Amino acid sequence: MHRNSRLRRLEDLLVGIIVVLTGFSFVAAAAASGERKPSRPAPEGWELAGDLDNGKLIYKQYCQKCHGKRGNGQGTMAKDLEIKPRNFTDEEVMRERSDWQIYLGIKEGGAPVGLSEQMTAWEDTLTEDEMLDVATFIRQFVQTEATGDH
Ligand code: HEC
Structure with a gap:
């Protein structure tokens, strides 16, 4: 009984670690790929055509x-x-x-x-x-x- 609950806690801990690590890797992947949102959307029909x-x-x-x-x-x-x-x-x-x-x-x-x-x-x-x-x-x-x- 005692051993089982310790095992359970270990399992919970491992699952927790995996969840956190997965979360981190998503954030890291997003940062690495440079996905970002502009601070405000472009006006309708806006086009870049500079000199x-x-x-x-x-x-x-x-x-x-x-x-x-x-x-x-x-x-x-x-x-x-x-x-x-x-x-x-x-x-x-x-x-x-x-x-x-x-x-x-x-x-x-x-x-x-x-x-x-x-x-x-x-x-x-x-x-x-x-x-x-x-x-x-x-x-x-x-x-x-x-x-x-x-
Ligand atoms: C003092 C150094 C410095 C000068 C001068 C500078 N930049 Fe930057 N620029 C940076 C840095 C540092 C970043 C941010 C990189 C980061 O955070 O990953 C950046 C980012 C940028 C980005 C954003 C790119 C993106 O990922 O969306 C643009 C666009 C840009 N610079 C254009 C310019 C232009 C155009 C000029 C001149 C008018 C200029 N920079 C002058 C240092 C400079």
Whole structure:
């Protein structure tokens, strides 16, 4: 009797551990795959169509030092950051992001969506068009990789 109830408790404990571990791995998988929700939905019919050339200039001036010349997240400042800048050539993560999420990430920064606070909001520095332009530019890092036509 005594032995049985101890065994039962052990079983309960094991089941508990498995449940917790499964929960963790789901959360970890979601974090690793970068699933995130934007802080608010895109307006009806919103489309990203910025100026690529101007976006490149903006990127070079403001973003490259962290996100890297090739968008791989290895800019000169990246080594000082605990949470590394997004690698824009990471297809797996970038394909999960909508254009709207990329744009909002630039406009409002990382904090509202649970990303690093080191990614600051740019809405006070850049104009609306400049944010759209640089978002458009960031998009081509994956397309470049995927199609190799640049
Ligand atoms: C001080 C370094 C730094 C600078 C400068 C910087 N970023 Fe970031 N950026 C980060 C970090 C760190 C993250 C968050 C990564 C994380 O939390 O996983 C990030 C995240 C992002 C994201 C979110 C990607 C996603 O996963 O949704 C976008 C978009 C972005 N940056 C664009 C830009 C643009 C455009 C500029 C220039 C206007 C810029 N960043 C300048 C460090 C920087």
